[in-house]
Amino acid sequence: MTLSDELIASLVRPDSVHKRVYTDPHIFELEMERIYGQAWIYVGHESQVKQTGDYHTTRIGNQDVIMVRASDGNIHVVYNRCPHKGAKVVPDGDGTAGKFFRCPYHAWTFKLDGTHLSAPLRNGLHNTCFDPKHPDFSMRKVARVAHYRGFVFASQSHDGPDLATFLNGVASSIDNLCDRSPVGEVEVAGGVFRVQQRSNWKVFYENLHDTMHAPVTHESSASSARAQADQIGSMPFELLILEGNGEPYEFWEKLELRAYENGHGYMEGIFDPSAATRDPVAAEHFASLSQVHGETRAREIMGMNRHNTVIYGSGSPHTVFQQFRVIRPLSVDRTLVEIQLFRLKGAPESVFERALVYANAINSPSSNVMPDDVEVYARCQQGNQTNGGDWISMHRYAGTDREVENGMVSTNGTSELPMRNQFAAWKRFMVGQAGSGKGIE
Template sequence: MSVMNAREYGAASELDPASLIWEDERHYRVHTRAYTDQAVFDAEMERIFARVWVFVGHDSEIPNPGDYKTAYIGTQPVIVTRADDGAVHVLVNRCVHRGAVIAREARGTVRDFTCPYHGWVFALDGKLLAVSERNDSGGYAPDFDVPEGLHRVPRVDSYRGLIFACLDPDAVDLDTYLGRAKKTIDRKFGRSPVGRIAVRGKPFVMRYQGNWKFQVENIVDAYHFLHTHKGFVALQAKYGETTGDYGAHKGGSAKAMRQVRFKGSSWALRHGHAQLENSGTANPDELLSGPHREYYEALRDIHGPDEFPFVVGRMSGTIFPNLGLIHQQIRTWRPIAPDVTEVTIYLYDLVDAPKEFNDGWMRSQERFYGPAGHGMADDVDIFARNQQGLAGSAVEWLLLERGLQTDEKLANGDTKGLPASEAPQRALWQAWKQLMAQR
């Protein structure tokens, strides 16, 4: 295969993304530069994050008029706000006067937004309400061309409380964009008897020294767990649920955990989404006779006997480019630089589920993902190791070929793979290649 020399990559406008992916019947490989090059990163912000639906929040974070939260669409800061009429708006977090960020707090409640630099005032929907000292000495001319207000992101929509925004007014509708990935959301939120979740408390925010796509790949990577998290696996084998597992990581020995984890299917979905789907990690009969019997019986009645095992089983997924759903958490990530990424983890309660059930899952999340937990520390160390390894130029390609010969491509464009296939990782790169080819 003819491949452009790594030194020949130039500005984002000159990139040939096809040359960064080596794909044929026997190979699926990604060039090092796709993770390390500044021009690639700049093109991703223009061709991916500025053109697709990006997760910006959950409606339980802004339940009332005047509530807002800050978020990012790629490197673009935005404000997600609920106006007086209850409508949700996503506003570019930048004053139209001199460019200052309007809101810095993660969440808050206001009557309006006032720029701290010169005091311009904006409504909850972004409309400009007042220009301070407009007619005072040195003020604006009578025919001053007054801006309408903060720039509104043109497309805002939601699915089951998850709020998405899109900078491209011509993008496909959100329902089409999500496709089969809605199953991940439906099953996760379907654990609530009323089908709703509520974000719980403040999120856990951390940064790692690595590319944003490492996190996308990892959250749906069934292959790494027993190796990357070897210390946790030993802890689980020794202490089991007495450490607060609450069913998140089933299995005693490493062998038993492997048997549990290597069940089910992996999915590479259109638009870059991915899923790990496994009904075998939960024993329905055991759950229906356990301490939360009535709760599980209600779920079985709601979803039916065929769907019930999937709802209570193991399922994780990604919504490309910046959202992950795993266990009882929402995880989102924002790219800062080719080698710097920020990850935010939101724990949530299942509305109308037993309190001790929600509390137990929170303890499990803290044990594995929290600041003193095992899992996140393992993962970010691997991401940093990856980035460190890619700093060299002696080896050009990364291999994503696991399961390539056994994946089943469906007529609708989705691909179903074996449980530890790298089909979910290839989903990311298929969408990446298509979007990056657009000018």
């Protein structure tokens, strides 16, 4: 099915979008080509491939890829495909290839950068067009790979902005996540949650900065947390992070929302940063940073209070509780979310333990929060399949967004600025104008 640029552009208005952007499988296939085939996408962290031969499998859009540490110490990203019969070279997950990749089907082998190494009984390939030096007989590399503070991104396009330009203002969220370590480094640690959602991938990005939903969708978990706190006479951390979603609208209206080009942005944090010297765990963390940087810099680091950051196409790093929710589209109505947890090198172990508590209480499939979101995402997908209407409203505070350096800022914390910004970027990617420097339309 051919979709013209004019038709695609018509699906996005300044204050609304057509439901086809969530439900049309042909549009989904174009997204895999025009967004995930062009943008910088997070593929993993360097700590996941510490030694030569270590690999981590993931996806860039609908493409299975391998992030691997080669013998020269560099990290490469190659497509998970043997050029002989097309078999996946390694299974999904993390592992060690050793000194080279070996296809499990016919034992073709490849260097860790994907270059052809050998094939059994090569004499049977004489007098043919087989040339081991030809790229057709090697595992194909992803066009570009770049790192930012240990976070590895890849782009399937040889063209386009470099990684730092693409990230724009949200690079500061990655900086802050790393700076929370006294030595400025983090590593993936603990378990990884994986949740498959029955909804389009774009719904998750919108919800990350949707402050209007929190007291409604999460009403039961917030009220239950308050009731239990009243019963025991205190509000421990495990209940506090559940109760935080139940703040009144006046609270959410005061939060700041930032939007940057390419669909990125962040939402101001919902927990009080002044607790850095009051809460025992935070105080211990503050002391470890102060010992290295001094109290002034330590306060700056811990005072950067961001709840969710959106790196459009990749997912959402959370600086305060050191995690990265990696968002992978599977089909027009299926999305895989992988929650990676990070340890701050050199920080007290209690900081990591608290992050584990947060991940289990908020992000796990068995938590009281994640299932609420997964349910309403599915309902959005189901409702948009009906004949009940064609357009999705994104009208809240439209036309009031203020332009600031490198982006836009909301005038009200319940603004739908982030959604409008994401679809402005979506439209530019889909009609070939990504990286044009145009702002929200």
